[in-house]
Amino acid sequence: MVNLNSNDFIIEMLKINKTFIGVKVLSDVDLNLVKGEIHGLVGQNGAGKSTLIKILNGVYTSDSGKIIINGKLIDDNENYLNPKQYAISTVFQEFSLIPSLTVGENVFLGIEPTKGFLTDDKYIERETKKILNELKMGEDIDPKEKIKNLGISYCQIVEIAKSLAQKGEILIFDEPTAALSYKETELLFEVMKRLKNKGISIIFISHYLDDIFKICDRVTVLRDGRNVFTDYVKNTKLNDVIKALVGYNTYENNYFKRKKIDKSSNPLLEIKYLKNDTANKLKDIKLNVYKGEIVGVAGLLGSGKTEMLNSIYGFDKKCDKLLKLDGKKIKINSISDARKNGIALIPEDRKKQGLILNFSIRDNILLSILDKLMNFLFFINDTNGNKIVNNLVQKLKIKLENIDQKIKYLSGGNQQKVIIAKTIITNPRVLLLDDPTTGIDIKSKEDIFKIIYDFTQAGNGVILVSSELSELIKYCTRILILKQGSIKNEIDCSGIEKNINEEELLELI
Amino acid sequence: MLNINKFKLRDYSNFVIYIMFILLLLLFSVLLFDKGFLTVNNLMNIAKQSATISIMAIGMTFVLCSGEIDLSIGSNVSLSALITTVLLRDYNIYIAILGGISIGALVGFINGLLVTKVKIPSFLATLGMMSILLGISRWISGLKSIPVTNKVYNFIFGIGRIGNISILLIWTIVALIIGQLVLKKTPFGRKVLATGGNKLAAIYTGIKVDRIKIETLMISGITASLAGMIYAGRLQGARYTLGGADLLTVIAATIIGGTSLFGGEGTVIGSVIGAFILGMVNNGLILLGLSIDQQIIARGFIIILAVSFSISED
Numbered sequence: 005m006v007n008l009n010s011n012d013f014i015i016e017m018l019k020i021n022k023t024f025i026g027v028k029v030l031s032d033v034d035l036n037l038v039k040g041e042i043h044g045l046v047g048q049n050g051a052g053k054s055t056l057i058k059i060l061n062g063v064y065t066s067d068s069g070k071i072i073i074n075g076k077l078i079d080d081n082e083n084y085l086n087p088k089q090y091a092i093s094t095v096f097q098e099f100s101l102i103p104s105l106t107v108g109e110n111v112f113l114g115i116e117p118t119k120g121f122l123t124d125d126k127y128i129e130r131e132t133k134k135i136l137n138e139l140k141m142g143e144d145i146d147p148k149e150k151i152k153n154l155g156i157s158y159c160q161i162v163e164i165a166k167s168l169a170q171k172g173e174i175l176i177f178d179e180p181t182a183a184l185s186y187k188e189t190e191l192l193f194e195v196m197k198r199l200k201n202k203g204i205s206i207i208f209i210s211h212y213l214d215d216i217f218k219i220c221d222r223v224t225v226l227r228d229g230r231n232v233f234t235d236y237v238k239n240t241k242l243n244d245v246i247k248a249l250v251g252y253n254t255y256e257n258n259y260f261k262r263k264k265i266d267k268s269s270n271p272l273l274e275i276k277y278l279k280n281d282t283a284n285k286l287k288d289i290k291l292n293v294y295k296g297e298i299v300g301v302a303g304l305l306g307s308g309k310t311e312m313l314n315s316i317y318g319f320d321k322k323c324d325k326l327l328k329l330d331g332k333k334i335k336i337n338s339i340s341d342a343r344k345n346g347i348a349l350i351p352e353d354r355k356k357q358g359l360i361l362n363f364s365i366r367d368n369i370l371l372s373i374l375d376k377l378m379n380f381l382f383f384i385n386d387t388n389g390n391k392i393v394n395n396l397v398q399k400l401k402i403k404l405e406n407i408d409q410k411i412k413y414l415s416g417g418n419q420q421k422v423i424i425a426k427t428i429i430t431n432p433r434v435l436l437l438d439d440p441t442t443g444i445d446i447k448s449k450e451d452i453f454k455i456i457y458d459f460t461q462a463g464n465g466v467i468l469v470s471s472e473l474s475e476l477i478k479y480c481t482r483i484l485i486l487k488q489g490s491i492k493n494e495i496d497c498s499g500i501e502k503n504i505n506e507e508e509l510l511e512l513i
Numbered sequence: 514m515l516n517i518n519k520f521k522l523r524d525y526s527n528f529v530i531y532i533m534f535i536l537l538l539l540l541f542s543v544l545l546f547d548k549g550f551l552t553v554n555n556l557m558n559i560a561k562q563s564a565t566i567s568i569m570a571i572g573m574t575f576v577l578c579s580g581e582i583d584l585s586i587g588s589n590v591s592l593s594a595l596i597t598t599v600l601l602r603d604y605n606i607y608i609a610i611l612g613g614i615s616i617g618a619l620v621g622f623i624n625g626l627l628v629t630k631v632k633i634p635s636f637l638a639t640l641g642m643m644s645i646l647l648g649i650s651r652w653i654s655g656l657k658s659i660p661v662t663n664k665v666y667n668f669i670f671g672i673g674r675i676g677n678i679s680i681l682l683i684w685t686i687v688a689l690i691i692g693q694l695v696l697k698k699t700p701f702g703r704k705v706l707a708t709g710g711n712k713l714a715a716i717y718t719g720i721k722v723d724r725i726k727i728e729t730l731m732i733s734g735i736t737a738s739l740a741g742m743i744y745a746g747r748l749q750g751a752r753y754t755l756g757g758a759d760l761l762t763v764i765a766a767t768i769i770g771g772t773s774l775f776g777g778e779g780t781v782i783g784s785v786i787g788a789f790i791l792g793m794v795n796n797g798l799i800l801l802g803l804s805i806d807q808q809i810i811a812r813g814f815i816i817i818l819a820v821s822f823s824i825s826e827d
């Protein structure tokens with residue numbers, strides 16, 4: 005290992021400690037950033053990654069510890085460290101875009117260029133376009149579009165554009181690729197490399213270790229609020245990082261077996277046809293899901309993946325469809341129709357579509373089964389409710405203080421687990437999953453797919469939309485390629501160990 | 514089994530308001546000791562005066578929690594009171610009570626349809642409704658007041674006492690208990706809070722948010738009509754001006770009580786205490802001997818002060 009000294013560092017965080025209402029989240033964490041490097045920061049859900057960078061940003065103040073930026077000690081007493089002053093720009097895990105403003109207005113929020121007394125809208129538009137073009141998104145995102153009309157992936161790209169517009173010396177990305185598919189991720193990496201060559205330093209948080217190894221110079225692993233590993237990526241093996249992450253040696257597991265699917269009987273869910281002329285135009289989708297199947301759907305941004313699930317689920321009402329469940333025709337005109345028929349969806353945007361942020365963990369989970377929990381006095385049966393919730397918290401290994409804690413204080417990945425919990429307890433027959441493992445660490449992802457796998461083995465079915473190809477390849481019995489609203493290709497993997505790799509799959513998309 | 518003993522702290526986390534209530538009570542008790550603030554009679558008076566505001570605040574809590582607002586309650590009060598008194602005069606007490614409540618529910622239902630189906634923001638839909646109802650009240654009453662002579666009615670809705678306790682306080686307590694249990698203990702209440710907390714997430718969870726909104730507006734309509742009937746009983750007559758000044762008082766009471774104007778958060782008990790705080794302030798200011806103008810100004814200050822204490826930071 006090369007010895008680095010203070011002169012090489014643009015940021016030095018020393019012995020950072022942080023406690024939230026009695027819970028120690030960070031203990032003596034050191035993190036330093038070399039000028040012009042890309043530094044990966046990894047760790048399980050709730051390890052303290054986001055908290056650490058929020059301290060760096062002045063969103064939180066640390067209980068103790070030193071922060072040195074560009075050789076200058078940041079005063080402990082300084083309540084709010086102004087990130088702009090130190091040329092730090094950050095893409096937080098939680099979005100900070102204002103829905104009612106346009107893309108351009110958001111990108112230049114707080115740094116609006118002026119012409120006389122007025123903001124220079126022409127300039128904003130032009131520059132926003134320029135930045136989006138760098139991300140190869142100039143065609144897809146209109147600077148004049150309002151944020152509220154954009155899906156989560158585009159919002160993520162706008163967040164990134166916003167951080168680039170600040171022209172900071174230091175960039176911090178907290179899981180910027182969680183909501184992006186392969187193509188956009190690659191484009192982001194191109195931009196990151198270009199910035200690095202210009203001498204800009206980047207902290208990159210991600211759960212995708214392959215990405216960390218692909219793009220980072222050094223990597224730091226946090227576990228339970230401690231820095232347990234920092235080294236050059238070139239000196240490191242993937243297994244070292246995994247070991248540091250989870251705290252023990254992992255072993256290859258053979259839990260998932262792609263059994264041969266029995267297609268002789270009626271399919272569980274039969275989509276005879278599905279058309280939707282509005283929005284993203286779904287054209288005549290036909291699809292059968294058999295018992296025990298996980299049907300994967302791959303496609304680019306805008307290929308209609310989310311729209312397809314929303315249409316089946318009855319959220320999108322302007323579609324024309326014919327569905328059969330167990331061979332019987334079903335009518336789904338609303339979400340409660342879908343739920344009644346045992347079709348459930350995990351939506352793509354956990355904050356906006358999945359959670360009631362000021363509800364407790366418990367109340368969020370129970371929200372989907374309130375009527376079933378009602379006792380003869382019309383009250384919610386708390387005893388039963390608590391039992392169910394505690395059970396799920398254990399099964400899904402949700403990291404929390406207690407179940408009456410507000411959900412907004414959970415780490416991102418743990419929030420996602422709560423959504424999975426609240427969907428699973430409705431005992432659905434068919435689960436529609438829209439990127440269900442967004443922001444979930446590698447270990448928890450395994451745990452969650454075990455649950456999904458067990459779910460299918462009990463005679464149920466899953467449609468899994470994912471932007472993560474490796475996930476599709478690993479767990480699906482069949483993969484469909486969606487292109488511009490039609491299914492263009494189908495790869496059957498049932499009964500086979502592995503018959504396609506990521507490159508081949510990417511070719512097809 | 515009723516789990517009364519398992520009431521959790523989180524349902525009553527808004528301590529500030531209780532402290533505020535007690536401090537104000539102490540303050541007035543000391544300041545106005547000579548003027549008889551702390552007599553049973555005066556306290557019962559405050560309770561009686563606060564009954565209508567409390568009951569409407571309970572309905573408003575549901576509406577605000579679901580993320581909407583109901584501005585039509587003030588004129589709903591006078592219309593329901595007038596209809597009830599007319600029915601009482603021309604038919605009998607049963608039809609009168611049924612008619613009054615039905616009017617409130619119907620107004621709420623129409624408000625609900627306007628908000629959910631025609632998709633007019635509740636602020637505007639109920640603002641329009643406020644004006645329409647007021648017009649109808651003026652029209653059907655010809656600006657005259659209609660007296661109530663039915664003894665039973667006046668007992669139930671106004672001057673009755675059970676033991677030493679005004680029947681209006683009993684109305685308030687019954688409404689409080691039902692409201693609090695419904696909001697915090699039933700699936701319906703939880704769905705109301707979810708709808709106001711994050712409408713989209715509630716929809717994805719399978720909650721029929723339109724129905725929830727219609728129902729909360731109906732609850733508000735019904736509580737407004739109940740308040741109207743109480744006015745008619747207390748004053749032994751109805752007039753189109755009844756409840757005219759109540760809208761803002763009701764909203765102030767709920768916000769002081771810790772209910773969020775933006776939905777998803779609130780308690781019924783907080784709103785009732787908010788109503789009692791405002792009632793106590795009214796009473797205290799009068800006993801202090803302030804002129805009407807001074808009272809109005811002081812009230813304004815106290816509302817601003819109270820709200821600034823009760824709005825939580827996060």
Ligand SMILES: Nc1ncnc2c1ncn2[C@@H]1O[C@H](COP(=O)(O)OP(=O)(O)OP(=O)(O)O)[C@@H](O)[C@H]1O
Pocket residue numbers: 024025029047048049050051052053054055056097403404413414415416417418443445
């Ligand atoms: N404002 C807060 N109040 C209380 N606890 C908090 C708060 N913010 C974070 N925590 C807790 O601190 C711990 C670390 O959270 P943090 O968000 O830093 O995790 P993370 O490493 O970013 O996880 P993820 O990969 O899921 O995003 C978690 O257990 C979380 O519940």
Ligand SMILES: [Mg+2]
Pocket residue numbers: 053054055097178415416
């Ligand atoms: Mg995080």
